Amino acid sequence: MNEAFQMFPTQASTMASRVDNLMLYLLAVTVFFSVAIAVVLIVFAVKYRKKSDSDVTPAIHGSTLLEITWTVIPLGLVTVMFFWGANVYFDQMYAPANSMEVFVTGKQWMWKFQHPNGKREINELHVPEGRPVKLIMASEDVIHDFFVPAFRVKMDVMPGKYNTTWFHATKTGEYHLFCNQYCGEDHSRMVGKIIVMKPEDYEVWLAGGTRNESPAATGERLFTQWACNTCHEGGRDARGPILAGVPGRNVILTGGVVVVADDTYLRDSILNPAARVVDGYQPIMPTFKGLLSEDQVMSLIAYIKTLDDTGADTGTKATTGAAAGFTAAPPPSPVDGVTSVSAVAGDTTTTAPTISTNPTDAGTTAQAETTP
Numbered sequence: 001m002n003e004a005f006q007m008f009p010t011q012a013s014t015m016a017s018r019v020d021n022l023m024l025y026l027l028a029v030t031v032f033f034s035v036a037i038a039v040v041l042i043v044f045a046v047k048y049r050k051k052s053d054s055d056v057t058p059a060i061h062g063s064t065l066l067e068i069t070w071t072v073i074p075l076g077l078v079t080v081m082f083f084w085g086a087n088v089y090f091d092q093m094y095a096p097a098n099s100m101e102v103f104v105t106g107k108q109w110m111w112k113f114q115h116p117n118g119k120r121e122i123n124e125l126h127v128p129e130g131r132p133v134k135l136i137m138a139s140e141d142v143i144h145d146f147f148v149p150a151f152r153v154k155m156d157v158m159p160g161k162y163n164t165t166w167f168h169a170t171k172t173g174e175y176h177l178f179c180n181q182y183c184g185e186d187h188s189r190m191v192g193k194i195i196v197m198k199p200e201d202y203e204v205w206l207a208g209g210t211r212n213e214s215p216a217a218t219g220e221r222l223f224t225q226w227a228c229n230t231c232h233e234g235g236r237d238a239r240g241p242i243l244a245g246v247p248g249r250n251v252i253l254t255g256g257v258v259v260v261a262d263d264t265y266l267r268d269s270i271l272n273p274a275a276r277v278v279d280g281y282q283p284i285m286p287t288f289k290g291l292l293s294e295d296q297v298m299s300l301i302a303y304i305k306t307l308d309d310t311g312a313d314t315g316t317k318a319t320t321g322a323a324a325g326f327t328a329a330p331p332p333s334p335v336d337g338v339t340s341v342s343a344v345a346g347d348t349t350t351t352a353p354t355i356s357t358n359p360t361d362a363g364t365t366a367q368a369e370t371t372p
């Protein structure tokens with residue numbers, strides 16, 4: 001990378017030039033008006049200064065032409081800003097459907113990544129060039145922020161919910177990754193790098209080294225380990241709803257509220273089940289807050305997405321479910337707040353079957369997340 005003074009970081013993603021062009025437009029408009037106003041200010045101060053005591057200010061009764069001009073021109077300029085900005089924003093908000101998904105967990109003070117085949121990395125992320133990569137991100141503790149200047153990508157990483165972002169790298173090389181949200185003592189060392197490789201090199205890299213279980217396989221293991229299957233398998237008579245096909249679908253809750261089962265909903269269903277109870281079911285599911293790490297919850301969700309609700313096309317369900325099931329916007333109903341806490345504390349103790357529930361964990365999200 002060019003070490004000399006640079007106005008902008010290297011452009012290494014498809015979004016980079018789009019963000020820069022928008023930025024330059026904003027800058028041009030701002031500079032033009034700042035300069036114009038400063039010049040006019042000085043010229044007028046000199047030209048119209050009070051030259052003698054007998055100088056009288058002329059009575060001016062306005063000019064419609066002038067009013068229209070200085071309304072219409074700025075309106076046009078800011079309208080361009082709005083539509084251009086919205087266009088770039090929405091494209092950055094929603095990852096293309098064919099993106100490869102990588103799980104990201106922020107933690108004081110490191111970045112953990114997991115690739116679709118299960119391969120894990122810390123503070124380094126290898127990605128292929130020329131392919132969109134979607135990041136599904138959560139924090140184990142406090143708010144972090146995933147920032148890669150060369151990609152013009154920056155998104156908060158929150159405890160208690162999933163945030164996503166994506167990029168499509170266009171140039172091989174190594175790029176800085178920063179935590180961009182002050183997150184405690186070693187915040188400034190919470191840095192890493194993104195290594196963009198030729199697709200064939202990436203495949204080689206991905207196949208090499210220690211092999212980890214894929215997230216879905218880990219999820220499948222956890223699903224029996226934590227006895228989720230005792231309630232969620234066994235068809236219509238089971239105590240819990242069938243999970244196959246739930247991701248991405250509309251779910252009706254008690255009280256008639258309909259929510260989209262995006263990743264954040266699924267996560268809440270596991271960690272705070274009594275907060276939003278599926279219509280027709282009793283709130284008997286124990287909370288798994290404090291029992292499962294963010295990694296494990298992501299794995300469970302990956303597993304649930306592979307479940308087959310038709311009896312036929314397992315493979316396609318897994319991918320389309322993953323793509324459609326995630327919306328970047330938060331779910332339309334309130335998440336996690338105080339209301340959910342009392343519900344959890346009130347209902348779970350009576351019914352938990354094999355799992356020890358811990359209602360005291362249901363305190364504020366931030367506190368509960370720090371429980372190991």
Ligand code: HEC
Nearest residue numbers: 226227228231239240241251269273276277278281284285
């Ligand atoms: C004691 C039985 C029980 C256990 C154990 C249990 N669940 Fe549940 N689960 C339920 C019931 C009942 C519901 C529906 C009521 C509700 O939403 O709380 C539910 C709802 C859900 C939902 C939302 C489903 C939908 O249709 O929207 C998900 C996701 C889920 N559970 C995942 C899990 C996972 C993952 C585990 C294991 C870590 C698990 N459950 C363990 C009983 C259970």
Ligand SMILES: [Cu+2]
Nearest residue numbers: 144179183190
């Ligand atoms: Cu941080």
